[in-house]
Amino acid sequence: MAGGRPHLKRSFSIIPCFVFVESVLLGIVVLLAYRLEFTDTFPVHTQGFFCYDSTYAKPYPGPEASSRAPPALIYALVTAGPTLTILLGELARAFFPTPPSASPVVGESTIVSGACCRFSPPLRRLVRFLGVYSFGLFTTTIFANAGQVVTGNPTPHFLSVCRPNYTALGCPPPSPDRPGPDRFVTDQGACAGSPSLVAAARRAFPCKDAALCAYAVTYTAMYVTLVFRVKGSRLVKPSLCLALLCPAFLVGVVRVAEYRNHWSDVLAGFLTGAAIATFLVTCVVHNFQSRPPSGRRPSPWEDLGPTPTMESPLEKNRRPAGRIRHRRGSPHPSRRTAPAVAT
Template identity: 90%
Template sequence: MAGGRPQLKRSFSIIPCFVFVEGFFCYDSTYAKPYPGPEAASRAPPALIYALVTAGPTLTILLGELARAFFPAPPSAIPIIGESTIVSGACCRFSPPLRRLVRFLGVYSFGLFTTTIFANAGQVVTGNPTPHFLSVCRPNYTALGCLPPSPDRPGPDRFVTDQGACAGSPSLVAAARRAFPCKDAALCAYAVAYTAMYVTLVFRVKGSRLVKPSLCLALLCPAFLVGVVRVAEYRNHWSDVLAGFLTGAAIATFLVTCVVHNFQSRPPSGRRLSPWEDLGQTPTVDSRLEKNPRPAGRIRHRHGSPHPSRRTAPTVAT
């Protein structure tokens, strides 16, 4: 309107939508499995899993580095690039085996922390219910207006988004909404992948070639059993377990390949040559003129004389 106050136009299209709707379908059999009890009552309790993923790889790396220090490999198998000893003050001396041990264990601890953060963040963001969600939620279907399944309606008929729909314990309901990805599966996969790559890349076994593959398969069995237990006890779906396995294995692969460089030693300068720098160090070929320099008496001035590199023919007396 002319002469009046201009009308303000509001647009909500630029506001990002990060609101995740938490709800469930009435009478959904996927989430109506019986409640298996607290996590401590599981056949694979979290305390046991945390102890195994902490102690198992630590002991393996410790034994591997001690064997490498006291039983060194032959000179042909030792990498060309080695590490130097660091002396800090008059009392502290960090030998190459100690530096390798601290580096590998430090990276492994960082990976455990990262895997836990990724799994917890994924569970909070997705809010995917566990198979026993409705057993701990205990919704009042009559008050919510949900109709029971019938031959005409074999599946769920309504999606409930009411925040007060659950009459169960709030702590159990909150825990039952954190299923994807499975944190226990992610930690087991990370520990197994890191340890298996360490065994494959560092251990040197004479004789049969099946020793290291058999050891790696033996390490994979406990992680697989943890996933089976989580699904059998109705604590997670198969999709949650597979997502946890992929998360842990991806983090372990990244740290081994990009951070510790396949468990190889660092150069003394603390910097590894890039492939372009390595290609740049090509062998040099000496010039024939440099090998056979011309005597000083044969070199003349530029003006009125032939080129210094031009050789005159010798005169023959007749």
């Protein structure tokens, strides 16, 4: 900005693009997440199991709402936590701007669309970061639900809700001669338990709650690290990021301790959420940096200062071409002799 006046830029495509492109894409993602989560449009893969397999014979922990980390609490945290953090960060950035010499990227311009709509840089940043976060949240839900539907991996309490009739299935009870499972059951009608509980018990990999927590924590931690400016202390931002990581880790521990997921399910959920958040931050919002008013992205080498140059000795001793030329027939300038002195 020159002289404290904001740069103005007219654009008549920002509102149609937001309404007819970005909103439609977000609606499609929400609809797909709803279909995968609450309907049977995509049936869960029926995976077989071994008779008397102790890996899936843990006691039934009860419905999800009775967990120490219920879905309602997790959804509230992954929605409200990052939203409040980004809102406070952008408000602080708007009311307490950094000096021009300290900001490495040129500020954005104010976009004027039509005669009444005016979009300031703080408003655009807030909508951009929160919109991308919402898109990634539903995308993480789609990835987790799609993995559960495709794999159909059982939970640790699968046999407790399946209640198979081992006698009708021809499974002999374990004995000292056969301490482990010896038959693999692939019959789709082997379970005599509640169909809804059995279907829910087949959706373990990856853990959706772990994926959502990892996505929210990674996105928020990267925002805090890349946007916040704290002078005089090197431990404030790392401490805040570690404090954000603790709830996600505790959610994974609770899922395993209550026999709702295996450790492999939780780790896969963590990797899925963290990968989606890292991709969106680095490739979509460009590390939460502002865009220059001219639409040109600054090169990463522009902020390194002038490059030191070294003068070549050939260029230093170069003579003009006019001084080297001489007339035909005259001696070479370097071979001229001194004039004779009269005695």
